[in-house]
Each structure stands twice: as structure tokens, then as C-alpha cells.
Amino acid sequence: MSLIAESYWIAGLVSLSGAGVLLLCYNAFFHPLAQFPGPRLASITGLWRLYHYAIGDWHDLILDLHRKYGRVVRLAPNELSVVDESAMKALYGHGTPALKSNWYSAFQSPQAAPNQLATQDPQISADIRRRMAPAFKMTALLRLESSMQDCFDKLWQQLDKPASEGAIVDMCHWTDTLTWDVIGQLCYGEPLGSIAGAGDMNVQGILIKFLMVSTVLGHVWGQLFWIENPLTRLLGIKNPLSKFFEWSSMKVRQHEESDRSGVQPDMIDHFLAYRDSEGKPPTRLQVVDGATATIGAGADTVGIAMRSVLYYLSINPAVVAKLQKEIDALDSSESISFRQTQQLPYLKAVVRESLRMYSSVPAQLYRIVPDGGLSVDGHFIPPGTIVGMCSLAQNRDTAIFGQDVDVFKPDRWLGDEARGRYLENALFNFGGTGPRSCPGRDLAM
Ligand code: HEM
Incomplete structure (x- = not known):
């Protein structure tokens, strides 16, 4: 390298380092924060x-x-x-x-329509919320209560044997599988956990990995570009989420093509039935995204909340005794319904306090x-x-x-x-x- 070129390099490096030091000093001492x-x-x-x-x-x-x-x-x-x-x-x-900050963009898969969690645009967010609202109405949820109960019944069957033998069970595992089963049932009309054996794809594994990676990459310049770019495409490295989108799209198509009369409508049915103010139906991509946001945001969060309740109960026997007394006073030999839980103030206080102590997000x-x-x-x-x-x-x-x-x-x-x-x-x-x-x-x- 010639002497002149070398000195340009050195001058460049010194200027860059100087600018870097100035920026750090500005951030530390002169920034408005x-x-x-x-x-x-x-x-x-x-x-x-x-x-x-x-x-x-x-x-x-x-x-x-x-x-x-x-x-x-x-x-x-x-x-x-x-x-x-x-x-x-x-x-x-x-x-x-x-408005939401740019950190949320890392939750938006490049192949998908804008999703409710990720979008920063208030108009798009309001449109998506309108589209999804019928599926979240209490009346719609109550109609699905029996499918949720089915998942719980399957879990009780699994736990019966270890419980009668006094064996130790991993409730982290079971609360996880239960909530993925329940949310899958509500959203797709089929369980996604594995209480009664694994489903046809590992939705849980894919989405959890995506959420973990996005939470971190949200803070990194380029965000999802690091895991999906021309080079990864050239090398044939597929974003695992694509596999899930293909599967989800197939499930939505099955809903569209099958005769759903007489079937209890799940969330996908509600999403498909939506019409905007001009009477236009949603696109398939929008329905797939509604389902993705629902299970992505809804399954793990509820699982964590359940674990928090179980953890605090397991270390507070006096609270368990008081709760048991309240539940025993209910006139019910069957499983307790949502409506009945509304008459259990101590149960509500236990749940609220557990979520206060350890929140899911x-x-x-x-x-x-x-x-x-x-x-x-x-x-x-x-x-x-x-x-x-x-x-x-x-x-x-x-x-x-x-x-x-x-x-x-x-x-x-x-x-x-x-x-x-x-x-x-x-x-x-x-x-x-x-x-x-x-x-x-x-x-x-
Ligand atoms: C204990 C359980 C849950 C907790 C603690 C929880 C917590 C939260 C929080 C804190 C947010 C706001 C996120 C933000 O501003 O960045 C949120 C948003 C959201 N949650 Fe939940 N959630 C729970 C259960 C659910 C369930 C069961 C579903 C659906 C089935 C769901 C779907 C969503 C969606 C779609 C959003 C995005 C809303 C938006 O950005 O407009 N969540 N949740």
C-alpha cells in the first residue's frame, strides 16, 4: 500500500473513532435524556x-x-x-x-399480511381488531366452553394415574400442552399441544422460537433481515415460520371448502365470516394472520399465567385451604363453568395476585x-x-x-x-x- 493510501486509511479510522467517541459523550452527557x-x-x-x-x-x-x-x-x-x-x-x-415503536416490526413475518401484534399503524390495527372482534366476544367464547372442557378432561385422564400413585408430575409441561391444545381448539378447531398425542406439526415449537428470536432482534438493526435475506434464500435456509404459514393456510382452505353447517364455529369460522363496511370478505392471508396472532399471543401467555397460579398455590398451603373451602361451598358436582367462577371472589383474587407477582409478558x-x-x-x-x-x-x-x-x-x-x-x-x-x-x-x- 502506498504511503498516501495508508495515511488516508489512518485519517479515516481516526475520524471514525473520534466521531464514535463524540457520539458516546453526547449520549452520556448532553442527550435530552x-x-x-x-x-x-x-x-x-x-x-x-x-x-x-x-x-x-x-x-x-x-x-x-x-x-x-x-x-x-x-x-x-x-x-x-x-x-x-x-x-x-x-x-x-x-x-x-x-404509537408502538419499531421494536414490534420484528414480529411481522415478511411473507404475511400485517398482524395485530406487530403493526404500528393505528388505522391498520383498528381494521384488524374490527375483523377479529366477533371471535373474541364473550358470547362466542362461551359457546366454545365445552371444547375447552374436553381438553381439561383429557388432561385429568393423563394426571389420574400419577395422582393416585402420588408420583411427581411436571406441571410446566402439562400447562403448556393444555394451553396449546385449548387455543388450537378454539382457533383451528383442533388441539395443537400434545395431551392426546402430538399433532401433525410442531406449531408450538415454531412459534415459541419465532417469538424469542423476534423479542431480541427487535432491538437489532435490520431485525428479521438477519434470518431471512437473499443469502439465506440462496442457501435454501427456510424461515421455520414459512412451514407454519403453509400449514395454517391449508387449515383455512379446509375451513373454506368443507361444509361447516352443524359444526361449532371456531375463530377461523368467525374470521372468514367477517365483511367490511363495503361487504368485502377478508383475504386468506388476513385470516391466516388472524389465527397466527391469536395463537402466537394467546397460548404461551395463558400457560405462564397458569404456572404462576400453580406455583404460588404450591408454596402457600393456607391459601389452598381457603380456596378449597370456597370451591366446596359451590353447589356443583360437575366441572365448574365460567359463569360459576364469577361467584368465587377468592379464586379471582388468587388469579389476580398470581398475575401481579409474575406476569406473562x-x-x-x-x-x-x-x-x-x-x-x-x-x-x-x-x-x-x-x-x-x-x-x-x-x-x-x-x-x-x-x-x-x-x-x-x-x-x-x-x-x-x-x-x-x-x-x-x-x-x-x-x-x-x-x-x-x-x-x-x-x-x-
Ligand atoms: C394471561 C394471558 C395473557 C396475557 C398476560 C396477555 C398480555 C398481553 C399484553 C401485555 C398485550 C399488549 C402487548 C403490547 O402492547 O405490546 C397483549 C396483546 C395481545 N394479546 Fe394478549 N395476553 C394474554 C392472553 C391472550 C389470549 C388468550 C389471546 C388470544 C387468544 C391474546 C391475544 C393478543 C393479541 C392478538 C394481542 C395484540 C393486540 C394489539 O397489539 O393490538 N392474548 N396481550
């Missing part, structure tokens, strides 16, 4: 947060961060985590103008602070900042739930009605009550 506390590394680079998402310790870390730094913590140069009831309403409540739910900014705990957060709330941090906030936040105490939900209502409004499990909140909340509960 520089006043917010947080780990020093987080103030200069988002790689720190990416690393913790990748190694999977976020659920512990986010609690420690808020306990150490307070209700507003800087997680990356332009990103904050907040804990606050009024911020929850502003970001996730009715009529909020706050521990990731930050990122929103872009809208025009006018956001006020949290006496701090002004400028518009354009990426702000996320984490259910775990909000639900263990001592200012809201009291000094005993780490104690499993279903009774905190009972007795004082006004206090119970206040806590319920501050609890952050289903993404608030606004335009992007969880449509599966009633089904889950």
Missing part, C-alpha cells in the same frame, strides 16, 4: 439492554433497576422504562395517541412519546422518546401496592372495595385498556 438515572453503559449504547434480552435475565434485572434507580430508568440512549399509573393511562389507555411494551411529551413522577419526557413499561416492575411498585409487594397475598384484593378498584386499575398485565390492549383478556381470565 442524560438527566435520567440508569446504568452508565445503558446511557451510551443499546447493546447493554440487547445483551440482557438475549441472555434472558430481563425479568429479574428490570425489578432491580427500578428498585435501584426509581420510577424512571434509562435503558438505552433514547429509551426509558417507567413505572407510574398516570403514564400507564397516557401510553396505553383509551384514546392514547402513543415481562418485556418492555415500547411506545413513542407523542407530541406534548409525557410527565412521569415529576419528570418531563420529551416527544419522540421510546418509553416502555414492564408489567413486573409496575406490579411490584411499593408506592402502589404497599411495602409487602413481594408477598403473595390474595387478600389484598378483597375487603376494601375502593382499594381493590384502585389496585385493579394500576395493575399492568394486559397492556392497559387502550387501542392496543389485549383482545384475549376475557378468554385468558
Whole structure:
């Protein structure tokens, strides 16, 4: 290399390093978010947060961060985590103008129509929600109660033998298979877990892998491009999700082509029956996407919630005894129906408290602070900042739930009605009550 070319290289490298150092200094000391506390590394680079998402310790870390730094913590140069009831309403409540951040794009498969979880566009999101709404109505869900009960009955059969022998069973495994069976049954009219033997494809494995990868890649430049690009296509490496889409598409086609009269309509039937304001039916891709979002967002979340309830019951025998007493007082020798559970306040308190202690979605739910900014705990957060709330941090906030936040105490939900209502409004499990909140909340509960 000539001397001149070499000196150009050196000058280039020095300029780049200088620009890098300047950027890091700007992020750490002069950025509009520089006043917010947080780990020093987080103030200069988002790689720190990416690393913790990748190694999977976020659920512990986010609690420690808020306990150490307070209700507003800087997680990356332009990103904050907040804990606050009024911020929850502003970001996730009715009529909020706050949009989802670009992190969600990593949940959008390139081959599919926009899906409800991933889309950032409020108009598209509203259209999808309208299309999916009939399937989530309580009346539609109640009609499917007997198919859900079938899945539970199959599970009881599996558990009968080990229970009579006093053997240890892995309830993580069984709650998982149960919820994939139930959601599969509701959505496709067939189980997707494996209580009664594996189905014809591993939907559960594919979707869980996709969700895990997307949660991390959402923070990486290029996002899904890293797993699906011209090179992977050239090498014949298929995104595992494509296999699932082909399968899902085939199931939708079967619904379209078969005579469904006399069959209890499942969610795909509801999606197919939808007509927009001009009387137009949805495309097949839109129906496939509705099904994907439903099972992708609905199966694992309910499984985790069940495990949380079972875990806290298993270490709190006094709570079990009280719950048993409430259930025994019900006049029912059969399985308990959804309507009957509405007469069981202690059961509701146990479920609510378990979900408070460990929520199914521990990731930050990122929103872009809208025009006018956001006020949290006496701090002004400028518009354009990426702000996320984490259910775990909000639900263990001592200012809201009291000094005993780490104690499993279903009774905190009972007795004082006004206090119970206040806590319920501050609890952050289903993404608030606004335009992007969880449509599966009633089904889950
Ligand atoms: C205990 C169970 C559940 C929990 C804790 C839960 C939690 C959540 C949360 C926190 C969000 C908001 C995500 C965000 O803003 O990024 C959400 C959205 C969503 N949930 Fe659930 N969910 C549960 C069950 C279900 C079920 C059973 C279904 C469907 C069968 C479902 C379908 C969805 C969908 C489609 C979205 C996207 C909504 C949108 O972005 O507009 N969820 N869920």
C-alpha cells in the first residue's frame, strides 16, 4: 500500500473513532435524556439492554433497576422504562395517541399480511381488531366452553394415574400442552399441544422460537433481515415460520371448502365470516394472520399465567385451604363453568395476585412519546422518546401496592372495595385498556 493510501486509511479510522467517541459523550452527557438515572453503559449504547434480552435475565434485572434507580430508568440512549399509573393511562389507555415503536416490526413475518401484534399503524390495527372482534366476544367464547372442557378432561385422564400413585408430575409441561391444545381448539378447531398425542406439526415449537428470536432482534438493526435475506434464500435456509404459514393456510382452505353447517364455529369460522363496511370478505392471508396472532399471543401467555397460579398455590398451603373451602361451598358436582367462577371472589383474587407477582409478558411494551411529551413522577419526557413499561416492575411498585409487594397475598384484593378498584386499575398485565390492549383478556381470565 502506498504511503498516501495508508495515511488516508489512518485519517479515516481516526475520524471514525473520534466521531464514535463524540457520539458516546453526547449520549452520556448532553442527550435530552442524560438527566435520567440508569446504568452508565445503558446511557451510551443499546447493546447493554440487547445483551440482557438475549441472555434472558430481563425479568429479574428490570425489578432491580427500578428498585435501584426509581420510577424512571434509562435503558438505552433514547429509551426509558417507567413505572407510574398516570403514564400507564397516557401510553396505553383509551384514546392514547402513543404509537408502538419499531421494536414490534420484528414480529411481522415478511411473507404475511400485517398482524395485530406487530403493526404500528393505528388505522391498520383498528381494521384488524374490527375483523377479529366477533371471535373474541364473550358470547362466542362461551359457546366454545365445552371444547375447552374436553381438553381439561383429557388432561385429568393423563394426571389420574400419577395422582393416585402420588408420583411427581411436571406441571410446566402439562400447562403448556393444555394451553396449546385449548387455543388450537378454539382457533383451528383442533388441539395443537400434545395431551392426546402430538399433532401433525410442531406449531408450538415454531412459534415459541419465532417469538424469542423476534423479542431480541427487535432491538437489532435490520431485525428479521438477519434470518431471512437473499443469502439465506440462496442457501435454501427456510424461515421455520414459512412451514407454519403453509400449514395454517391449508387449515383455512379446509375451513373454506368443507361444509361447516352443524359444526361449532371456531375463530377461523368467525374470521372468514367477517365483511367490511363495503361487504368485502377478508383475504386468506388476513385470516391466516388472524389465527397466527391469536395463537402466537394467546397460548404461551395463558400457560405462564397458569404456572404462576400453580406455583404460588404450591408454596402457600393456607391459601389452598381457603380456596378449597370456597370451591366446596359451590353447589356443583360437575366441572365448574365460567359463569360459576364469577361467584368465587377468592379464586379471582388468587388469579389476580398470581398475575401481579409474575406476569406473562415481562418485556418492555415500547411506545413513542407523542407530541406534548409525557410527565412521569415529576419528570418531563420529551416527544419522540421510546418509553416502555414492564408489567413486573409496575406490579411490584411499593408506592402502589404497599411495602409487602413481594408477598403473595390474595387478600389484598378483597375487603376494601375502593382499594381493590384502585389496585385493579394500576395493575399492568394486559397492556392497559387502550387501542392496543389485549383482545384475549376475557378468554385468558
Ligand atoms: C394471561 C394471558 C395473557 C396475557 C398476560 C396477555 C398480555 C398481553 C399484553 C401485555 C398485550 C399488549 C402487548 C403490547 O402492547 O405490546 C397483549 C396483546 C395481545 N394479546 Fe394478549 N395476553 C394474554 C392472553 C391472550 C389470549 C388468550 C389471546 C388470544 C387468544 C391474546 C391475544 C393478543 C393479541 C392478538 C394481542 C395484540 C393486540 C394489539 O397489539 O393490538 N392474548 N396481550
